[in-house]
Amino acid sequence: MSMILRRNQGAFWLLKSCYSSSAKPGDSAKTIPKNLLEDKQTAVLQKENGAIFDKRPFKIHLEKDKTYSWCLCGKSKSQPLCDGMHKNEFLKIKQRPIRFKVEKSGDYWLCNCKQTTHRPFCDGTHKQPHIQSAVK
Numbered sequence: 001m002s003m004i005l006r007r008n009q010g011a012f013w014l015l016k017s018c019y020s021s022s023a024k025p026g027d028s029a030k031t032i033p034k035n036l037l038e039d040k041q042t043a044v045l046q047k048e049n050g051a052i053f054d055k056r057p058f059k060i061h062l063e064k065d066k067t068y069s070w071c072l073c074g075k076s077k078s079q080p081l082c083d084g085m086h087k088n089e090f091l092k093i094k095q096r097p098i099r100f101k102v103e104k105s106g107d108y109w110l111c112n113c114k115q116t117t118h119r120p121f122c123d124g125t126h127k128q129p130h131i132q133s134a135v136k
């Protein structure tokens with residue numbers, strides 16, 4: 001696991017990268033994957049995060065060239081992916097799902113706390129105390 005030093009509200013804290021599953025043994029620098037649709041989907045620019053669904057990421061196998069929809073609102077019953085729950089007009093959900101593609105097929109850690117700054121991938125934000133204490 002690689003360690004990342006991040007600055008958060010004046011304090012530095014360490015993150016352990018979660019991307020061990022798709023990396024080959026001996027890989028030195030593990031980085032957060034890139035959403036290949038990041039520049040094409042305006043939903044990525046949504047400012048508000050969704051409701052905290054879980055306090056840890058979800059490992060999922062993803063196929064190259066397939067388009068996925070990651071649940072941002074936190075209300076989907078098919079986490080971490082969207083099931084269309086945001087369309088329920090009675091819930092008055094503002095967030096829309098994040099469409100994404102991955103560079104290569106493999107296992108990925110998707111954010112399930114819905115607070116990541118690297119949507120839809122886990123970036124370790126879930127380790128913050130307020131997220132850990134929000135879900136039992």
Ligand code: FES
Binds near residue numbers: 056116
């Ligand atoms: S689950 Fe890790 S940042 Fe959301």
